[in-house]
Amino acid sequence: MSFQQVIGQMPQEVYERLKTAVELGKWPDGKPLTEEQKATSLQAVMAWQAMHLTNPEHMNIGADGEIVMKSKSELKRQYRDEEEIVRIEINH
Template sequence: MSFQQVIGQMPEEVYERLKTAVELGKWPDGQPLSEEQKATSLQAVMAWQAMHLTNPEHMNIGADGEIVMKSKSELKRQYRDEEEIIRIDLNH
């Protein structure tokens, strides 16, 4: 099975765990990632994002392999358009 096939079949839960491990530099059990594990996990996270994310966050890898960065105005528009869950007036 090729790397692309493995990434294509990777469940989102596995992607989230790899992403967290790369961000923190350690596995959920507290073991630090080796340099090789960091590099491989980061590559897998970036490939998964390129294949599966259709609405990139602030900065991700797009389907074409390029880094996608949203401007401040794009982020404001994105969050303004999302459904509001609750609004609380703290002045009362």
């Protein structure tokens, strides 16, 4: 099975775990990633994003393999349209 086929069949839960491991530099059990694990995991995360994400977050890899970055105004517009959960006003 090729790398692309493995990534294509990777469940989102595995992608989320790899993404978190790369971001934190450690596995869920606290064990640090080796440099090889970090590089391989990052490659898998980027490939998964390119294959599966149609609405990239702030910065991701697009379907064409290019880095996709949203502008500040695009991000504000995206989050303005989402339902607000809670807003707390703090009086000093």
